[in-house]
Amino acid sequence: MAERLVKYSRAQQKDVQDERSYDAQCPYCSMQCKMRVIEQKGPSRTQYKTIALDNPTSEGRLCVKGIHAYQHAVHRERVKQPLFKVDGQFVPVSWEFALAVMKEKFTKIQEEFGTDAVSVYGGGSLTNEEAYLLGKFARVALKTKYIDYNGRFCMSAAASAANQAFGIDRGLTNRLDEIEQTDCIILAGTNIAECQPTIMPYFERAKENGTKIIVIDPRVTETSKMADWHIQLKPGTDAALANGLLKLIIEHGYIDEAFLSERTTGFDEVMDHVQSMEIESISTLTDVSVEQLEKVALTFGKAERAMIFTARGVEQQTDGYMAVRNFLNLLLATGSIGKLGCGYGAITGQGNGQGGREHGQKADQLPGYRSIENKEHRQYIADVWGVNEEDLPRKGVSAYEMMEKIHEGEIKAMFIMGSNPIVSNPNATYVKEALEKLSFIVSVDMFISESGKLADLILPTTSYLEDEGTMTNVEGRVMLRPASKEKPGETKHDWEILCEVAGVLGKEKYFAFHSAEQIFDELRVASRGGIADYYGITYERLREGDGIFWPCPTTNHSGTERLFEEKFYHQDKKAKLMAVSNTPAKKKESTSLEFPLYLTTGRVVAHYLTGVQTRRSSSLAARDIESHIQIHPETADKYGIEEGRLVKIRSERGEIVVRSRFSTDVRFDTVFVPFHWAESQNINDLISNELDPTCRMPGFKIAAVHITMVT
Template sequence: MLQSDRAEAAEAAAVIETQCPFCSVQCKMTVTEGGKGIPGQRRAEYKVEGVPNAASEGRVCVKGMHAHQHAVHSQRLTHPFIRSNGELVPCSWDEAFAVARQHLQGISEQHGPDANAVYGGGSLTNETAYLLGKFARVALGTRYIDYNGRFCMSAAASAGSKTFGIDRGLTFRLADIPLARCIVLAGTNIAECQPTLLPYFNQAKENGAKIIVIDPRKTATAAMADMHLPIRPGTDTILADAMLKIIMDEGFIDETFIQARTNGYDELSVYLNSLDLSQAADICGLELEQIREAALAYGEADTGMVLTARGVEQQTDGHLAVRHFLNLVLATGKIGREGCGYGAITGQGNGQGGREHGQKADQLPGYRSIESEKDRAYVASVWGVEAATLPGKGVSAYEMMELIHQGVIKSLFVMGSNPIVSNPNAGLVEEGLNKLDFLMVADMFMSETARMADLVLPVTSYMENEGTLTNLEGRVLLREAGRQAPGEARHDWMILCSMADMLGKGHYFRFHEPEEIFNELRLASKGGIADYYGISYDRLRREKGVYWPCPSPEEAGVGLLFQQSFAHPDGKALFSIMEGDPWKGVSEEYPLILTNGRVLSHYLTGVQTRRSPSLLARELENFVEIHPITAQRYRIRDGEWVEAQSEHGCFTVRARIKDQIREDTLFVPMHWGGVQNVNHATRPDLDPFCKMPGFKTSAVRIRPLHQKVYRENDSYTER
């Protein structure tokens, strides 16, 4: 290459400062795009490098390293599509908005505004999540809005709110992790789901910490732990109670902390006195000595942390399971000081911020309650509407799917989500979406849900759309835009403003850039639990991130919560004394426990990561992880196709035989749709407190597909 060619190529290279669009760490990075001007080169070259920051400290995992591949993929949607004669065909934005207006207004006039519904996502920016909630309640006037974060953080969020008076992913700073002398990781596989955090835990081990992992599988996280408790899925509440009873019996509670800063301990003590430890161990599928060793390690430690994730939370008693683990934290006084606290490991990129500002059925911006007259009046004053015009509380994400199936909801607008794959009882969800009068989807790709839509709107990617996101430790970060949108793709917030305008509500949505939306969000959150008022774009650029709550520009955000008091009116935390009901769903017909989760190379329903060749190559298809003894019992060979079936439905995947899982448990990743969708078999039962589905505990049976002989009429006989 000539020197002049090299110079031109270097000059053509674009350096984009951004952050990973995937997990809740939100690692900062640069994407250098070059090579377009090099003679004979067919495509641009990309170089990804981590940028030093307070969360990931410059680390980037394999997903972040290859995230740009989906952003530049040839399958990106670059213009709207409308269904015509049964097919999705390209159309103009004017046509798209005209069709949307016709259906949304027509349905509202005929059936009332609540016949329209909105379904959001935990990867949307704070600005878009805020605007989506405002759009539903002001432009559409519907009570029915919820989002896929309901399946991620609702159990931990409701438990934190009840126990502490506030819900934030971590009550401590990530930098505090190496100061802990014992860390309990319950139902979380950080090594695969948040790998850039793993060095914090390795550093804690180097400092002498004992790490305890509670998981039915020996994951990569469990492999690095000092103790692994392979719990029977669905029994976490009992395990937490057993650990606390041992700690109490051995005298490791902090009586001074309990008396000064908590309520409800005496009732809890009475409740635990009746607990039979041997019986509890049997229910959990563990040896009592294992539980005792873990309990004493946590109880004896001067500093300690408990972290939970979906393994504990995605259960029909997930709210109580988290609260009982929080009992451990409170009883030992391990919170509100360095090296101590509780953390819910958020899954989605903006799982924290996405649930704070209004796209959840029962919330208004700033974690205000839609059922509080005071909160409604304040937010209405910010929006310039009458409080009486704001609709009331809606229902959770899956309950919306049930209302769609029942015909109560006639239209659904999906933004940044893929509900046909991510919801439990996926067969019912698909049936319901097919019944809709109108389905509109805003996405970057033709997802499984988008393929069913009447109208599909193309949106921009993480490298093109500016906005703020809040990571798992409550640190608000600004993601700058560095790349032009492809074709006619538009920013999601722009689409909302345009749609509000075509519905005659445009004067409430006069925004020209994300910063203007954020400034209104700041005001709407002012004085709320999640107070962002003191945070600004200028400040985020200077400080590279600010913790909430941050009530004024002069104050630093709060990284370590509860140093002096909790967020309840009396300043005290509340123990839970509610008895959990361990799941007992297996039967002779369905003898195995199905649990699901994530793998390192994919994210959510895989719509983005399967467009990354480097990530797809690591996991081309779905699988079921099964113990060798269980596989032998059902005559299943490694690598062959099997069918898993529950009373709700079935799916087909390849078998992966491993001895690092319980014999009574099957594990299947959640990233695939179609016949490989694990959620065809998940049950629709919901946690009564937070409406979390029981993803981690479905009763199933399994068999190899070679037992079926198919006929032309699609029936079969067994051999």
């Protein structure tokens, strides 16, 4: 046996003629787990394997997506040279040709229709440097006000709520390891076990320490199975549920009067508001018993230390901003913020969802979380960029609203970087029709996505293994992502592409960058003094340590690991509570005789966002090769649905067909469909175009549908 092992080992060594390793960070969720990808080249094939690297966030863990992430980076379908559409077909062209086409098209369109006729659509997985540069590119090179990004569909409700309540928006107000040091946790609308698996051990250890865990979710999930209480509320009633908990906490005397008096404003209005409500009415509205509301409220209210985490289940609704504000009311009313084991966490979805929203991709935002409508903020950024303040565009519109501007004829062209809007937007057919109306589309991507198929020009970009830069993880910890793998073919980094396009548009002096570090140094200055202050963070410091929490105003500052210990970030240094209605001002879609079931959407563990990357990973695709509808067996029986059969799901907007999966984990009145698939399985085709009036978040998590089995 030993002899055979020796021979096998020697044979393996002979086959491996060249071995290289590449340190990186996972390109998927906001945990940004560290990894090393080992490449073994032999005469017959190249093999890869991934090992986890220790770091203070994921503690040396990787999930199934991270382990297999390399598969999309080395996939045969990667775009490796510019592609130009000729007679409906993509043909390879040179970079010189591609740049000349962009110069001609953008210039002609803007001369005829104005600078705002060209729009920019970004992504939440870009590095900080590239997110920053994309915002600058839109406003300086193109001079357009129309820029927004797919993070609008991820974090806008939580970001707006935190900014209004606290004066600052950072994903977590505390380090992750404080989760283990709290007494009670509310997880509202977050299925971390499948969406961010490597964060789960923090909650599992907390539970071992005696922490009470409350999960609020219409479905039974792997996350809810660890809960002490699972509140399986009616979809769309999160704001009312929070009011019920708040009312009971006040009535039982579990508020922190000293904290409210000294460090907040607005509590009296909130107290009067919730005291006018009947708990029985809230119970009826949410479909949660008064007894369960009482138990959960008292558990949270009695806790000496408590934390609340929200995610897309609460936020992706047309009253997502208000629902999150109400959960923040709960924290503030009990004084559960700014102390060890007390705080708030918005579980960021995308890899750089936090950093991507801080430095200028949003329609109303300038670097450092500055406001584009604030004269002082505009002047500061104009000085950093070396342009006149009056030349900076004003506020544009949100991502989905740009599609409306296309239909209205105001936007004629779009530059898309790291996003797939046809699949990620609500009312997807309407979005596809919008893109088809454009006279010129550029898609910067690793693959020909569903949106890329409609492009006139596709520019090949680099992957997480090749593109160095900083990412800001779920904690607000800025981390340096190393990337040493050679660029395949004629691919370029996103930042290189932006610099070259700006150059042919005559703006090269504003984009004379030769490295990601050089861009970061300008970002540091641009963010200095802003809410998201990165000035004290340098590549040198990041190379030496495990990341730095922003705000970090000076190079000798250690970073801010826990927010709000002494102050909030409003001018008066106080947090703001706000009365929230049980029902939104703009009525949500409700069920009817024609559309009798609620539809809610979400993720599965093996896939990520629109699936452009994970559906090209053979190991991940094999786990979920197609979409499905999760339906309760009794509901299925009522509508004549057999297990494993194709089901047509129809809403007012359209219809799709997916395969049925029976599960008692979903409510009788609700069906669940993941959103990682496109074309005839694109669930966002069924989602309404109604937006949250404050943050412009679509209501992905609730639609009324009808189901029938395909015969």
